[in-house]
Amino acid sequence: MFFTKSFGYAVRGILYVALMSDEKRKVQIEEIAERLSVPKHFLGKIMNKVVKQKILDSTKGPYGGFSVNNSTLSVPLLKVMEVTEGLEQFSMCALGLKKCDPEHPCPVHYKMEGLRSDLRKALAEDTINDLMIGNKPELIRNISAT
Amino acid sequence: MFFTKSFGYAVRGILYVALMSDEKRKVQIEEIAERLSVPKHFLGKIMNKVVKQKILDSTKGPYGGFSVNNSTLSVPLLKVMEVTEGLEQFSMCALGLKKCDPEHPCPVHYKMEGLRSDLRKALAEDTINDLMIGNKPELIRNISAT
DNA sequence: TTTAAAAAAGACATTGAAGTCATTTATAAT
DNA sequence: ATTATAAATGACTTCAATGTCTTTTTTAAA
Ligand code: FES
Ligand code: FES
Numbered sequence A, B: 001m002f003f004t005k006s007f008g009y010a011v012r013g014i015l016y017v018a019l020m021s022d023e024k025r026k027v028q029i030e031e032i033a034e035r036l037s038v039p040k041h042f043l044g045k046i047m048n049k050v051v052k053q054k055i056l057d058s059t060k061g062p063y064g065g066f067s068v069n070n071s072t073l074s075v076p077l078l079k080v081m082e083v084t085e086g087l088e089q090f091s092m093c094a095l096g097l098k099k100c101d102p103e104h105p106c107p108v109h110y111k112m113e114g115l116r117s118d119l120r121k122a123l124a125e126d127t128i129n130d131l132m133i134g135n136k137p138e139l140i141r142n143i144s145a146t
Numbered sequence C: 001t002t003t004a005a006a007a008a009a010g011a012c013a014t015t016g017a018a019g020t021c022a023t024t025t026a027t028a029a030t
Numbered sequence D: 001a002t003t004a005t006a007a008a009t010g011a012c013t014t015c016a017a018t019g020t021c022t023t024t025t026t027t028a029a030a
Helices: A005-020 A029-036 A040-052 A077-085 A109-125 A136-142 B005-020 B029-036 B040-052 B077-085 B109-125 B136-142
Strands: A057-059 A065-067 B057-059 B065-067
Touching: A005 A029, A005 A040, A005 A065, A005 A077, A005 A136, A029 A040, A029 A065, A040 A057, A040 A077, A077 A109, A109 B109, B005 B029, B005 B040, B005 B065, B005 B077, B005 B136, B029 B040, B029 B065, B040 B057, B040 B077, B077 B109
Parallel strands: none
Antiparallel strands: A057 A065, B057 B065
16 A cells, blocks of 8 residues: 555544544544554554644543544545655655655656655545545444454 | 665666666676665665566676666566565555455545556556666666765 | 686564553543 | 543564675686
8 A cells, every 4th residue: 555554544543533423422542443453552642643733632531532623524634644654755756766856857757756746636635524425334334444 | 655665776776787788798786786875785685586587687607797688678667566565555455454445445445546556557557668768877877876 | 627706595683663561641520 | 639531651562674794606717
């Protein structure tokens, strides 16, 4: 795949919270990790970053957990990528060379630049909300690892 | 970048040999590693795989080294990727889910499938020869890490 | 046939992503 | 105030990609 596991965990975790935290209920890391078959503590660290970047809210203590805020649904996947693995990918040479720019184009530079920008555009356009079309149970099934 | 370092080393190594082994001269790993600023022994292992897959020829001993064969120039980059890091990327879920198919599409499946197939197509179309247009010294500069 | 050169092979070391575990901090209910 | 709950934090382990070093194998020249 193009991304780190952290990115996948983050997207699925955010999505799960967005799908489940209907009313006042908050969603605990325990539940997310179980339903998504994801390592609990590792997911915890990733969700922590997500909260620090205001993509989700969290509260400690009893009846605490993760919940959406007023920006959650409009967060683009590119933002999630930025939080989890950074955006260096998009400015790195596909062949691993130090510089990647039109001044020092490796033999695949122009082609790769096009593909990278396609991917980046797709991630910038797609928001959490865009991933939530469809019926809830099916969506949840489709983000669970089985 | 989308690829492993191994892939980049392989492409650059093959390209260097294709550019330098004009006449009867063979190119040694020592020279390749130096010119491309790549770890010698690691490159050696990668070149070894490349030779095993008949992308290049090699001979041991004095006056030995790596040389192009009659298929080298028509090898697509996809083949180089297959040799170095495999093609699993193209059938893996972008979110890390076990299955990746239209039966179990994650929320980014269709978009990612499109992007992946664009990349795959680009790599399948582009051959070593396609990367060799232009003047030799500049090409060599452009695959050196500096 | 001996020697030197070069690739091939194998045994380790390093590194960063991923994962585990224990402790600390914050908070809601009583 | 105390307690229980849940996130946050930090120390550690694991694993695969990468990188280093040494030894082995092959081959051409003399
Ligand atoms: S220089 Fe290689 S992709 Fe830009
Ligand atoms: S199922 Fe996720 S990319 Fe195909």
